[in-house]
Amino acid sequence: MANDSKFTNQKFKLVGTRVMRPDGVDKVTGRARYGADASAPGQLVGAILRSPHAHATIRKIDTQKAEKLKGVKAVITSADLPDFTGGEGELYNVLENCMARGRALYDGHAVAAVAAVDAETARRALKLIKVDYKVLPHVTDVDLAIKPGAPVVQPGVKTKDKKAAPTNVANVTTYGHGDVEAGFGKADVIIEKSYKTEQVHQGYIEPHACLASVGPDGHGELWVTTQGPFAYRNWCATLLGMEMSQLKVTSSEIGGGFGGKTHVWIEPIALALSRKANRPVKLVMSREEVFRASGPTSPTSIDVRLGATRDGRIVAADAAMRYGNGAFPGIWGEVGAMAAWACYDIENVRSVGYEVLLNRPKVAAYRAPSAPMAAFAVESTVTLMAEALGMDPVEFRLKNAAREGTRASYGPTYGPIGIVPTLEAVKKHPHMRARLGKNQGRGVACGFWFNFGGQTCADLIIDVDGTVGLSVGTVDVGGARASLSLIAAEELGIPYEEVRCNIADTASLGHNDMTDGSRGTFSSGMATIFAARDAIEQLRVRAAKAWGIDVKNVSWKDGKAIAKGKRKSLTLKEIAEASPNTGGPISGHSQVVADGAGVSFASHICDVEVDPETGGTKVVRYTVVQDAGKAVHPDYVEGQFQGGAAQGIGWALNEEYVYGKDGRLQNPGFLDYRIPVCSDLPFIDTQILEIPNPNHPYGIRGVGETSIVPPLAAIANAVSDAAGVRMTHVPMSPPRVLAAIKASRAEKAPTG
Amino acid sequence: MKGIAVSTTVNGDAVEFVCDARETLLDVLRNHLGLTGAKEGCGTGDCGACSVLLDGQLVCSCLVLGAEVEGREIETVEGMADGDRLHPLQKRFLEHAALQCGVCTPGFLVAAKALLERNSNPSESEIRYALAGNLCRCTGYDKIVHAVHAAAGDLRRQQKARKKRKAAG
Ligand code: FES
Numbered sequence A: 001m002a003n004d005s006k007f008t009n010q011k012f013k014l015v016g017t018r019v020m021r022p023d024g025v026d027k028v029t030g031r032a033r034y035g036a037d038a039s040a041p042g043q044l045v046g047a048i049l050r051s052p053h054a055h056a057t058i059r060k061i062d063t064q065k066a067e068k069l070k071g072v073k074a075v076i077t078s079a080d081l082p083d084f085t086g087g088e089g090e091l092y093n094v095l096e097n098c099m100a101r102g103r104a105l106y107d108g109h110a111v112a113a114v115a116a117v118d119a120e121t122a123r124r125a126l127k128l129i130k131v132d133y134k135v136l137p138h139v140t141d142v143d144l145a146i147k148p149g150a151p152v153v154q155p156g157v158k159t160k161d162k163k164a165a166p167t168n169v170a171n172v173t174t175y176g177h178g179d180v181e182a183g184f185g186k187a188d189v190i191i192e193k194s195y196k197t198e199q200v201h202q203g204y205i206e207p208h209a210c211l212a213s214v215g216p217d218g219h220g221e222l223w224v225t226t227q228g229p230f231a232y233r234n235w236c237a238t239l240l241g242m243e244m245s246q247l248k249v250t251s252s253e254i255g256g257g258f259g260g261k262t263h264v265w266i267e268p269i270a271l272a273l274s275r276k277a278n279r280p281v282k283l284v285m286s287r288e289e290v291f292r293a294s295g296p297t298s299p300t301s302i303d304v305r306l307g308a309t310r311d312g313r314i315v316a317a318d319a320a321m322r323y324g325n326g327a328f329p330g331i332w333g334e335v336g337a338m339a340a341w342a343c344y345d346i347e348n349v350r351s352v353g354y355e356v357l358l359n360r361p362k363v364a365a366y367r368a369p370s371a372p373m374a375a376f377a378v379e380s381t382v383t384l385m386a387e388a389l390g391m392d393p394v395e396f397r398l399k400n401a402a403r404e405g406t407r408a409s410y411g412p413t414y415g416p417i418g419i420v421p422t423l424e425a426v427k428k429h430p431h432m433r434a435r436l437g438k439n440q441g442r443g444v445a446c447g448f449w450f451n452f453g454g455q456t457c458a459d460l461i462i463d464v465d466g467t468v469g470l471s472v473g474t475v476d477v478g479g480a481r482a483s484l485s486l487i488a489a490e491e492l493g494i495p496y497e498e499v500r501c502n503i504a505d506t507a508s509l510g511h512n513d514m515t516d517g518s519r520g521t522f523s524s525g526m527a528t529i530f531a532a533r534d535a536i537e538q539l540r541v542r543a544a545k546a547w548g549i550d551v552k553n554v555s556w557k558d559g560k561a562i563a564k565g566k567r568k569s570l571t572l573k574e575i576a577e578a579s580p581n582t583g584g585p586i587s588g589h590s591q592v593v594a595d596g597a598g599v600s601f602a603s604h605i606c607d608v609e610v611d612p613e614t615g616g617t618k619v620v621r622y623t624v625v626q627d628a629g630k631a632v633h634p635d636y637v638e639g640q641f642q643g644g645a646a647q648g649i650g651w652a653l654n655e656e657y658v659y660g661k662d663g664r665l666q667n668p669g670f671l672d673y674r675i676p677v678c679s680d681l682p683f684i685d686t687q688i689l690e691i692p693n694p695n696h697p698y699g700i701r702g703v704g705e706t707s708i709v710p711p712l713a714a715i716a717n718a719v720s721d722a723a724g725v726r727m728t729h730v731p732m733s734p735p736r737v738l739a740a741i742k743a744s745r746a747e748k749a750p751t752g
Numbered sequence B: 001m002k003g004i005a006v007s008t009t010v011n012g013d014a015v016e017f018v019c020d021a022r023e024t025l026l027d028v029l030r031n032h033l034g035l036t037g038a039k040e041g042c043g044t045g046d047c048g049a050c051s052v053l054l055d056g057q058l059v060c061s062c063l064v065l066g067a068e069v070e071g072r073e074i075e076t077v078e079g080m081a082d083g084d085r086l087h088p089l090q091k092r093f094l095e096h097a098a099l100q101c102g103v104c105t106p107g108f109l110v111a112a113k114a115l116l117e118r119n120s121n122p123s124e125s126e127i128r129y130a131l132a133g134n135l136c137r138c139t140g141y142d143k144i145v146h147a148v149h150a151a152a153g154d155l156r157r158q159q160k161a162r163k164k165r166k167a168a169g
C-alpha cells in the first residue's frame, strides 16, 4: 500500500480547492529571500570577465595588475580549476562553459573572475586583467554552420566516425516507424515546408545569484537560486574536487527558472573564488550577463513533409530538425525529434534531429525544451494540409489524433491521454464561435510534452502538538508548497493549515532530482503521499499500543485511528501528544523513483489582429485547454497555463537573439529583447481537463511545460488567417509580417 | 571611495546612510539599509522589479542615485502593510494567486499602489498600461490584473466607510 502508485480514484476533500499559499505573506511583504538577498559576515563581491569575441584563441591572460589592486582578494582563471580536457565529455563541457580554457567560444564566455571587498573594486580589477586574444572566424547561424567550410566550433567533435573531419553536427538521431517513402507513395496530397525559429531566452526576472563559502577544511556552503540544489551540489562538488557531503547547498526562493536554472553557470566560479580567498563570495549576474552567458534555448531550422489521402488521413510524415546547441553538444535536436509527431497516430513517420554547434551560449532547457519549435513546424503544416484538403483544422486533427493504444512516433504506446478531449473541448468552446473583426484571424494548434518523474525523497514529521512538517527536495517555483501541503493534509485527513511545507537543503534530505520536466507536484506529490502513508502506519501502531490490540485491527480514516468494534477513536493530535511515552517521535519517510509521469497534451485557440500597414500583430483573444490529470490547486494550474501561453506569445511575436556580423549579441537587455508586458496581452482563458494519470495515486500529471508548446503555431495559423500570408519564420515581428504581406500582394498583383 | 552622507525617510522612519556617489537608491536600500524587497531584475529601468515611491512618485530605484534622496520620502514594499494588517493589494494578490515565483511582486504592488492612489477606479486597460513598466515572466499578467481590480474595489469601499464614519461622528 505504502508505495503503491496506482490511481485510487478517491473523493477529495482538499485536493482541488483554492487555498492560500503558505509562502504568500513573505512574498507580498518583501520578506522572502531570493538568490541575491542573502549576505554573510566578511563577504566579498565576485565579478566575471567575459570574452567580447564570438570565437578566439586565448593566448595569454595577465592578472598581475588586478591581483595587486588594493581590496582584491582572489583572481582566478581556468588555470585555477581542474582540467578535464580529454576526460569525461560532460564534465569538460560544463566546466569549460563556466570558464574558458584556451579558447573563447561565444560572446560572453567567461575568461577570468575576481573577488574583492566591494563591487566597485571588483569592477576595477576586471579592467586591469589583460587578455591576449587571437580572433577566429565564427558561425552563429544554424544553416550556415552545417555548410561545408563553416568555421568549426569544437575541433574535437565528430558526428559519428572518429576518423572523420570535425564538423558542427555533434550528433544525429532518428525516431519513427513504418516505411515513410512508401507512405508518401500512397498520399494524394503532399505538403513540404521549411521553417525557422530564432533563439530566445527563458527571461526569468531574477538573474543568477549565489553566496558561496568554502573553508580550507574543505567544507562548503552554497546559497543559490536554482531549480535543483542536489544537482548543483553534485556538479559543483565534482567539478571542484570536493566531497559531495561536504558541500551543503540551500536553494533560495527562486525568481523564475523555466529550465534556465537547471544548469551551473557562476556557482563553481563563486566557490572557487571563495576557496582561494577563504572568505564568503557573493556573485550575481547582471541582466546583460544573463542574456550573453546563461543558457537560452535553441535556434532552429526545420523541414517538414506531410502526406495525406483525400479523405483526411495522414499517411506519411517526415521532419529534418536542426537545433542549435550553442558552443557545446547537447540533446536538443533529439528531444525535438521525439516530440515532433507525438500528437498524431501516423503509420509511417520519421523525424531526424541534428545537434548543431554554434558560437553562441551553451543551450539550456526552456520549458518543454525543443517542443515549441517542433510544434511550430508540424502544426503549421497540419493546418496547411487541412486547408489543402478543404477540411476544418480541428476535425482534421481529431481524425488523426493519437489515442489510448496509439504507438507514439518516439516509441512508447500511449495509455489514457488527453489530445482528443482537448480538441473536443476546443470544438465546443465559445471562443470558436466568437465573431472576428476586420484584419483578425483565428488559429488552433496542439502541443505535447513528455513530463518527467525521477528520483524523489520526502520526510513528514508529526509534531507533538499534532501539526505536520513536510520536507521536500523539489524547489517551489510557483505554488508547490501549497499543492504539496494539500496532498499531505488530504492523505492524513487533517486541515490544510496544519501542514507546513519546507524545502529542504541538501544536507537534510536524500537526493531529489531537479524541479524540471513538470515533475514537482507529480513526483513530490507521490513521495508526500507515500511518506504520509508511512506516518499513518506509525500512528496506527501507536493507537494499537494504547488500546492494547493488534495493529491489524486499527484503521485510519479522516485523521483518526479507528479500532474494529465499538471502541472510540484516537485523533492524530491525541496520538501525537502521547508520542513521547509511546515510542518517541513519529515521522514518515519515502524515497522513490517516480515513474509513470503521464504525458500531457494541450490545444490552444488564438485570435490575432494584424495591422496590414505596419505588420504589427496583437493577440486579441487566447484560450488554453489542457489535461492536468488532476489539478491539485487549480489557481496555480491555471497560472501555469497562462504563463506558458504568454511566454509562447512573446516567442512567436517579438523575442529573438540578434547577433551582429561580428558575432556579438546586440540586444542583451530587456529594452531590446522585449518580453510581453501587461498591455500587450489579453486575459488568457483556461480550461482544465482532468484525465487521471493511472500511474499516480491522485491521477496527477505534470502541468508546467505543455502550455508553451502550441502558441507559436497557434499564432502562426491565426496570422495566416488574418493576413493571408503563411509565416514560416519566428518571431513574426512586424518587419517580417510586413515583408510577407508585401510579397504576397506582389505575387497576387496582375502581371503584364 | 569617498562617502556621501544622506538623511532621508524610508517607510516613515528617519534614516541616515553613507553611500558612494555611483551607488543607486536600489543599492542603498538593499546593501546598506537591509531592505531587500525591491529586486534588481535589470539595473537599467526596464523591468520594474525595483519599483519604489519617491515622494509619492513611482520610480525605478535602479535609476535613482542614493545621493539624490536627501530629504525625501521613500516608500518600499516593506512599508505597505499596516502592522500585521496587509494592504488590500497584498491580500488580493494572495487570494487571486497573482504571484508564482513572486520576484516581480514587490514591484507590482508598489506600482499598483501608485496607480490606485491617482485612479481609484481604473479600467482593465488603465491597469494594463499602468503596469506596463513591470515585467512578470510567470503569470501572463491575467491574475495580476484581476487582483488589482479587486483591490481597487476594496479601497473604494474602505474610503466610503471612512467617509460615512466621519459624517456620522
Ligand atoms: S532593476 Fe530597476 S527596472 Fe529593472
Ligand code: FES
Pocket (backbone or CB within 6 Å): A205, A255, A256, B098, B099, B100, B101, B102, B103, B104, B105, B135, B136, B137, B138, B139
Ligand atoms: S511571478 Fe515570477 S516574475 Fe512575476
